[in-house]
Amino acid sequence: MKMSRQVPLNALRVFEAVARLSSFTRAGEELGLTQTAVSYQIKLLEENIGEPLFLRRPRQITLTETGERLLPKVSQGFDLLGEAVVAARRASSEILILHSTPTFAQQWLTRRLGTFQFRHPQIAVRLVTGARIVDFHTETADIAIRWGTGDWPGLISQHLMRLDFAPILSPALAETHGGIREPADLLKLPLISPSDPWWKHWFKAAGVPDPNLDTLTPNDFGVQTFDAAAAMAGQGVAIVNPAHYADDIAAGRLILPFDLLCNDGRDYWLAYAESRRNVPKIRAFRDWILEEFAGADACSKTEKCI
Amino acid sequence: MKMSRQVPLNALRVFEAVARLSSFTRAGEELGLTQTAVSYQIKLLEENIGEPLFLRRPRQITLTETGERLLPKVSQGFDLLGEAVVAARRASSEILILHSTPTFAQQWLTRRLGTFQFRHPQIAVRLVTGARIVDFHTETADIAIRWGTGDWPGLISQHLMRLDFAPILSPALAETHGGIREPADLLKLPLISPSDPWWKHWFKAAGVPDPNLDTLTPNDFGVQTFDAAAAMAGQGVAIVNPAHYADDIAAGRLILPFDLLCNDGRDYWLAYAESRRNVPKIRAFRDWILEEFAGADACSKTEKCI
DNA sequence: CTTCATGGATCAGTTCTCTTGATGGCGGCA
DNA sequence: TGCCGCCATCAAGAGAACTGATCCATGAAG
Numbered sequence: 001m002k003m004s005r006q007v008p009l010n011a012l013r014v015f016e017a018v019a020r021l022s023s024f025t026r027a028g029e030e031l032g033l034t035q036t037a038v039s040y041q042i043k044l045l046e047e048n049i050g051e052p053l054f055l056r057r058p059r060q061i062t063l064t065e066t067g068e069r070l071l072p073k074v075s076q077g078f079d080l081l082g083e084a085v086v087a088a089r090r091a092s093s094e095i096l097i098l099h100s101t102p103t104f105a106q107q108w109l110t111r112r113l114g115t116f117q118f119r120h121p122q123i124a125v126r127l128v129t130g131a132r133i134v135d136f137h138t139e140t141a142d143i144a145i146r147w148g149t150g151d152w153p154g155l156i157s158q159h160l161m162r163l164d165f166a167p168i169l170s171p172a173l174a175e176t177h178g179g180i181r182e183p184a185d186l187l188k189l190p191l192i193s194p195s196d197p198w199w200k201h202w203f204k205a206a207g208v209p210d211p212n213l214d215t216l217t218p219n220d221f222g223v224q225t226f227d228a229a230a231a232m233a234g235q236g237v238a239i240v241n242p243a244h245y246a247d248d249i250a251a252g253r254l255i256l257p258f259d260l261l262c263n264d265g266r267d268y269w270l271a272y273a274e275s276r277r278n279v280p281k282i283r284a285f286r287d288w289i290l291e292e293f294a295g296a297d298a299c300s301k302t303e304k305c306i
Numbered sequence: 307m308k309m310s311r312q313v314p315l316n317a318l319r320v321f322e323a324v325a326r327l328s329s330f331t332r333a334g335e336e337l338g339l340t341q342t343a344v345s346y347q348i349k350l351l352e353e354n355i356g357e358p359l360f361l362r363r364p365r366q367i368t369l370t371e372t373g374e375r376l377l378p379k380v381s382q383g384f385d386l387l388g389e390a391v392v393a394a395r396r397a398s399s400e401i402l403i404l405h406s407t408p409t410f411a412q413q414w415l416t417r418r419l420g421t422f423q424f425r426h427p428q429i430a431v432r433l434v435t436g437a438r439i440v441d442f443h444t445e446t447a448d449i450a451i452r453w454g455t456g457d458w459p460g461l462i463s464q465h466l467m468r469l470d471f472a473p474i475l476s477p478a479l480a481e482t483h484g485g486i487r488e489p490a491d492l493l494k495l496p497l498i499s500p501s502d503p504w505w506k507h508w509f510k511a512a513g514v515p516d517p518n519l520d521t522l523t524p525n526d527f528g529v530q531t532f533d534a535a536a537a538m539a540g541q542g543v544a545i546v547n548p549a550h551y552a553d554d555i556a557a558g559r560l561i562l563p564f565d566l567l568c569n570d571g572r573d574y575w576l577a578y579a580e581s582r583r584n585v586p587k588i589r590a591f592r593d594w595i596l597e598e599f600a601g602a603d604a605c606s607k608t609e610k611c612i
Numbered sequence: 613c614t615t616c617a618t619g620g621a622t623c624a625g626t627t628c629t630c631t632t633g634a635t636g637g638c639g640g641c642a
Numbered sequence: 643t644g645c646c647g648c649c650a651t652c653a654a655g656a657g658a659a660c661t662g663a664t665c666c667a668t669g670a671a672g
Contacts, residue, residue: 083379
């Protein structure tokens with residue numbers, strides 16, 4: 001093997017154990033090897049150094065001077081290595097880097113992350129939001145909440161919630177212009193983010209002829225929260241995922257004039273690298289979030305359109 | 307392999323090289339393995355840690371935070387291990403532990419070791435003398451000069467010089483009692499170490515009937531130098547290896563009354579562990595001492611008896 | 613003084629890690 | 643657009659490393 005190039009690491013590890021325990025047999029037990037293997041490794045190391053490291057006395061072995069000189073640095077070295085790995089493993093199990101769309105983060109995560117922290121106090125969540133879809137290959141991320149169709153090669157995707165959309169507006173605004181009785185009435189009010197393709201989808205599903213909206217600007221999803229805030233302030237009608245604003249609707253700050261919820265085939269998904277499906281912190285987060293949605297599913301009645 | 311138990315050492319070494327060189331390919335070159343192997347080891351380590359260690363960016367790789375945290379301790383650890391091994395190797399090539407019989411040490415080695423030191427200034431010779439035959443297995447020794455038949459299992463033995471013996475005495479003493487004309491005349495003088503079995507051998511070879519000497523005490527070889535000193539002081543006749551006292555004989559301080567040199571089949575041999583025949587310091591000493599004897603051989607004319 | 617127990621060395625056979633070489637993808641660069 | 647650099651993947655093979663059986667030496671126990 002080309003691996004044991006200059007410094008025979010495995011032999012050194014065996015040496016350390018043997019020196020510490022003063023016994024080939026016991027070192028073997030500690031390392032999970034047979035006494036034969038230990039003997040082999042020590043001989044290897046002795047040949048490499050060019051000097052015996054142990055004196056084989058009848059019922060016990062002793063370090064030679066060379067061995068004696070070798071031991072301290074070697075055990076120090078392994079201490080460091082061990083520490084480093086343990087620390088890395090621990091740290092990696094303690095910090096969960098979660099990527100999410102800004103809307104989902106603000107409307108859903110921030111309100112519920114507390115229960116995750118409570119259940120896993122040792123895991124610190126670092127939440128990174130952004131419209132761009134994170135590439136697990138070139139960026140540091142453990143898990144992501146994304147919006148799409150869920151087929152990402154190399155990733156495991158688990159469905160979180162439907163991403164429906166429907167118009168919302170403030171009760172006060174709904175009273176103006178003679179009230180909102182049918183979908184077409186919405187066109188009498190200012191539309192917030194009129195370039196959002198969702199408008200077209202929704203009006204089409206509602207049977208309203210093409211309202212001739214400009215849909216050049218793609219829905220970049222960074223603004224839904226602002227749209228909702230604008231709607232709440234009575235500045236117009238926004239098209240958003242009503243599930244995110246259930247509270248505001250229940251409190252009367254927003255109204256959902258029509259029960260027609262649309263879905264363009266893209267939902268919220270949880271995604272993480274297939275190769276890391278068993279990493280504890282990832283399992284923990286997945287289990288938690290799926291549980292949260294399992295409990296909430298009863299409330300979400302949606303109807304697929306398109 | 308059971309070896310890579312908890313801490314995958316080889317993977318860590320590869321990691322260190324990759325991190326230092328920021329490249330799988332170049333790390334492979336440095337370590338003497340293929341890029342594939344490097345990739346494999348890094349993946350192994352990443353699985354072990356549970357976290358990616360490198361971000362694979364288009365034309366270069368970057369350490370992740372975890373990798374960044376891991377690196378310093380790992381490289382420190384390997385520094386220590388490397389240092390330790392190098393130091394041990396160096397130390398082991400710098401100190402030569404030489405065992406010898408006291409007589410040989412005093413009469414031969416001490417006078418010539420200087421030339422060895424001169425030729426190999428980096429090798430320090432630690433000379434250990436003692437009558438007991440050193441066991442390379444249970445004692446720290448690199449090379450030994452012994453007296454015997456040269457067949458020691460597991461050791462390489464190389465013949466150094468015949469160990470002949472003959473009576474010597476001071477010129478003054480030889481004048482007394484009417485002088486020494488034939489071997490039997492020696493019996494008129496006091497014998498030094500009369501229990502030495504060499505006396506029996508020599509007298510027998512000289513044709514002198516059994517002088518009835520006590521040979522219970524084995525020749526332990528620790529005393530030849532003292533015997534010679536006593537003889538030189540005129541206190542009696544000693545039986546020694548005349549080659550060791552060639553100077554004193556040439557200077558007239560001692561005389562060798564008869565040319566009859568005996569040898570009991572046991573000579574001086576150089577011995578060292580077969581498994582270590584290629585250790586540099588051992589080769590160096592062997593080469594040197596054999597050369598010394600090769601030059602001296604011309605002078606030693608001996609005749610085997612017994 | 614046997615007999616037993618302990619601990620290491622040795623040997624041949626086998627397992628399985630690690631390596632290789634070929635191939636493919638991806639992003640820059642000219 | 644095609645080439646190049648760099649890493650990932652795959653199947654296959656080499657050989658290091660491990661095992662189990664056996665042997666040997668020593669010291670302790672009966």
